[in-house]
Amino acid sequence: MKLEIGKFFVKDIVFGDETAYNNGILTINKEEALQVVMEDSHMTEADLHIVRPGDEVRLVPVKDAFEMRCKVSGSEGVYPGCTSPVAPVGFGRTHALAGCSLLVVGKHWGSFQDGLIDMSGPAQRNTIYGLMPNLVLVGDTDEEFERREQQKKNKALRWAGMRLSEYVGRCVKDMTPESIETWDLEPVNRRTSEVQQLPSVVYVAQPQTQMEAMGYNTLVYGWDGNHMLPTFMHPNEILDGAVVSGSFMPVSSKISTYEWVNNPTVKRLMKEHGKTINFLGVIMSNLNVVMEEKIRSANMVARMALNLGADGAIVAEEGYGNPDVDYIQTIVELENVGIKTVGLSNECTGRDGASQPLVALDEKATALVSSGNVSQIHELPPMKTVLGELESLARDGLSGGWEGCVREDGSIIMENNAMFCADHISGFSVKTCADF
């Protein structure tokens, strides 16, 4: 299956008369863009902003990040099963506005999984979104049923983000990309003998799917991951919008929708394919609450990997705490059937750094990459501008905030837990954890 991603490298975003891309500049017709946002009657108000690296801007509560893109050929919509009918993706041509993102921010109300981004200052580098220009949608909704709930589905805003990212993305539909990434991977049993002699590898994704109620979990082709058993997918499906981020996990552990389609671990495995490894594909697993479910998924992942002929695996866990059990169990089951495994996730060592880093440990997990520590404390100066509402960090149960963590002068103290996607479990993290 072959997918081409045509890239347009955005250097800056501005507002103007026509939504268009020209020579590194992305122009947004604000009025037209807001019409797309307001198509959903549950959206009560919305505004758009542009933020750039170095701006003295703090964004909170950030709900999700999207890459602005469109499908050119192969299928119709960017987010099948969500904003367009269910249809296969991962082939044909997709055009993407690269090097920038669309951030969706609540105008007032935050939730457990929402986060904070600083565009300058000491925490700018903590999230990749601080290092790129972003179009920012700030909006409010009529979702009264969850207004004062800590857990929010954030559906109207998340769906508005998907529609808006596709609307903007469509401005490059008929243009010639500045570069084309080609992702091509033949069926597992149709590979040359040279490729088949290389060690075979699977990528095991454990997206966050632990909410028993529907509407909060990671979606795969629009299907709630909580109702899924581990399944086999082509890497191109991941890179082409089959997975949409949920609305549940403490946010430093979150894999945003932007990061699913740009997943650097999948891309690196694709690049190694035929050189050092034979990349078999992706096992899309899940994370569960009940022990029996954790064991079932771990066993099925190991069985699927074994019978695909895998010699090695990378397991990535979107979460920490309770789902560490799923993470370690899956690594152990893979090792038990002789598959050499590397884990990629973050740690939770407590504010003093002295707690056990993962809830579950096992000596068979001999190769772990650590992408951050959710408990790290950040004390951050005020920013001139806040997009959203700063008080949400303290008031609304964001995982890394607490009552009193926002001071009168606008400075804050928070746990990394609330830094938007800061542990970049997709693989973007340039942090690790070390013994002190």
Added chain:
Amino acid sequence: MKKAIHYINQFFGQIGGEDKADFEPVIHEGTVGPSLLLDQSMKEVSVTHTVICGDNFMASHPEEAVSRILSMLEGLEFDMFIAGPAFLAGRYGTACGTICKAVQEKFNVPVFSSMNVENPGVEMFKGHLYIFEGGRRATYMKQDIEKLASFADKIAKGEKILPASIEGYFPRGIRHEVFLEDLGLEPKMAADRAVDMLVKKLTGQEFITELPIPKQDRVDIAPAVADLRKVKIALVTSGGIVPRENPDHIQSCSATKWGEYDVSKLDRLPAPEYKTIHAGYDPEQADKNPNVVVPLDAIRAYQKEGRIGEVDDYFYTTVGTGTTQGEAARMGKEIAEKLKERGVSAVILTST
């Protein structure tokens, strides 16, 4: 210029060897023996005083030795406290750890030492202070002192302390996140680190995990006792139940001692004659009724009903909170020896 006080033993303090190991603590102005080398090796710090204490004196009267040294330091101005290097000398290493921990608690200044990896002081104190990895014997004096000196200079300049593997101290059981670029390392993405690690693992090359899993020392669960009427049962606890006066001075946390107490005349542990000294849980219920931790009352009832054979005359106790795995294993072995001597063949081990 910042000020440091240096602690050394009787041998390096030029008092004498093993025959002088009972030497009682003294404090000198300026340097003695290796503290001169330490003083010369530091650029930002000078050694203002040297404390000398015999290893045996510290080992046999730790509370006395510590309190005397702490009172000598009272009123002195100092920015850090450095002990050793102690190389492979076990009593010296333990003394360095003991005094450093006490000085840190009382004066809240940075304390650090140097020991060989096999020095028992490392296992006992690495969680409490920076212990730099040192050589096996005094021929490493210069290298070990230089490591301590450069760390002292770093603290004096207020520089950020880097991870254990970079600075050269033993990990203290603390983990924090770090940006690779802040360690002077290539800011390689986690994605690339994971794939590179996997390729190495697949091709049998060496790789370094970023999260080492501590080795688990698991003990298999013993098979059930076939006939309880034919065995002698003992009660053992890590819940810190002791006679009121804690006669063996078992520590309330990070215990290195255990005790055995005769209960052959008792049907239950009475309060307040017995209580808990464990600092890791709320003592209210255990102090009200120590049998909730050491179930002597229940086992006596079973005995009376004829359901079990014999109960050991003693119960065995220590404190589990903060206690290192190494110390726990040692105490466990010692207790097991005693149990065997007394013909015990089954144990009820209660933890809290």
